[in-house]
Amino acid sequence: LMGYVGFANLPNQVHRKSVRKGFSFTAMVVGESGLGKSTLINTLFNTTLYPRKQVAPPHQERPKTVAIESISADIDENGVRLRLNVVDTPGFGDFVNNDESWKPVVDNIESRFDAYLEQENRVNRTKMQDNRVHACIYFVQPTGHSLRPIDIEFMRRLHQKVNLIPVIAKSDTLTDEEIVAFKQRILNDIAYHNIEIFHAPIYENEDEETMLEIQEISAKVPFAVVGSNTEIDTPDGRRVRGRAYPWGVIEVDNEEHCDFVKLRQMLIHTHMEELKEHTNNVLYEKYRSEKLTAMGV
Ligand code: GDP
Numbered sequence: 028l029m030g031y032v033g034f035a036n037l038p039n040q041v042h043r044k045s046v047r048k049g050f051s052f053t054a055m056v057v058g059e060s061g062l063g064k065s066t067l068i069n070t071l072f073n074t075t076l077y078p079r080k081q082v083a084p085p086h087q088e089r090p091k092t093v094a095i096e097s098i099s100a101d102i103d104e105n106g107v108r109l110r111l112n113v114v115d116t117p118g119f120g121d122f123v124n125n126d127e128s129w130k131p132v133v134d135n136i137e138s139r140f141d142a143y144l145e146q147e148n149r150v151n152r153t154k155m156q157d158n159r160v161h162a163c164i165y166f167v168q169p170t171g172h173s174l175r176p177i178d179i180e181f182m183r184r185l186h187q188k189v190n191l192i193p194v195i196a197k198s199d200t201l202t203d204e205e206i207v208a209f210k211q212r213i214l215n216d217i218a219y220h221n222i223e224i225f226h227a228p229i230y231e232n233e234d235e236e237t238m239l240e241i242q243e244i245s246a247k248v249p250f251a252v253v254g255s256n257t258e259i260d261t262p263d264g265r266r267v268r269g270r271a272y273p274w275g276v277i278e279v280d281n282e283e284h285c286d287f288v289k290l291r292q293m294l295i296h297t298h299m300e301e302l303k304e305h306t307n308n309v310l311y312e313k314y315r316s317e318k319l320t321a322m323g324v
């Protein structure tokens with residue numbers, strides 16, 4: 028199915044159309060300061076993102092507690108240009124009272140829905156700009172225990188508004204065994220609290236290779252990530268992106284060391300179309316119909 032082949036491999040016609048319309052994808056990162064959000068963004072796109080002017084959301088003041096920044100970069104995936112927008116949320120969860128730290132994030136996501144809805148209601152809809160958030164990467168502290176109340180509260184408030192992708196931050200600080208156990212506890216907590224995280228559906232007529240790819244990605248959720256923008260020489264003479272320890276080097280791009288590669292593959296290759304479709308067909312549609320009902324339309 029087309030949704031899984033990645034935007035660089037789309038059939039020519041679709042491809043040309045998408046390129047002409049401007050291929051864009053918006054991801055959001057959420058988590059406490061110091062968990063490696065900015066580092067991971069830079070690692071993901073192997074590029075220094077430049078700040079872009081913040082466009083004030085319509086009918087709304089700028090959030091006062093959690094400052095939300097939007098940055099963009101054009102990245103190249105096998106010759107196709109993709110405009111990538113990353114919404115960063117510095118400061119989330121850093122306050123003495125974090126009871127409502129999810130709120131500015133919800134407001135931001137909803138104001139993007141509103142902006143889209145406004146465009147849909149225009150007579151001329153040829154230049155639709157889709158700034159909706161297609162994926163929210165949620166950074167879980169590498170405690171090795173279980174989810175904290177702030178994690179659960181955040182995910183409960185967000186899961187029906189955005190595709191949630193939980194990741195274990197700085198997973199190089201945990202052992203392999205700790206990661207396995209921690210992942211299981213996180214998944215148990217998520218199930219217990221009826222939180223929906225993003226799962227790619229597997230379609231019936233999927234080819235075997237694609238199916239394997241999807242299964243491998245699903246098996247890694249929540250992704251144990253490591254970010255680094257420094258290149259390091261390994262003892263066997265390779266130059267890798269990674270983090271150096273007295274006992275060795277953790278390689279960002281080595282699937283045996285962490286799940287970074289799988290996360291990247293999911294976001295901008297295997298599941299990008301699916302993330303966009305689910306955002307449009309399910310999450311946005313739910314918001315839209317509730318809003319119209321509330322307005323008595
Ligand atoms: P942010 O506040 O969430 O944006 O976090 P930053 O990306 O600014 O990173 C905070 C600090 O953690 C920096 O010193 C990074 O070098 C470090 N850091 C980032 N990612 C990782 C990681 O995966 N593992 C470890 N051990 N440190 C990391």
Ligand code: MG
Nearest residue numbers: 064065066117
């Ligand atoms: Mg940061």
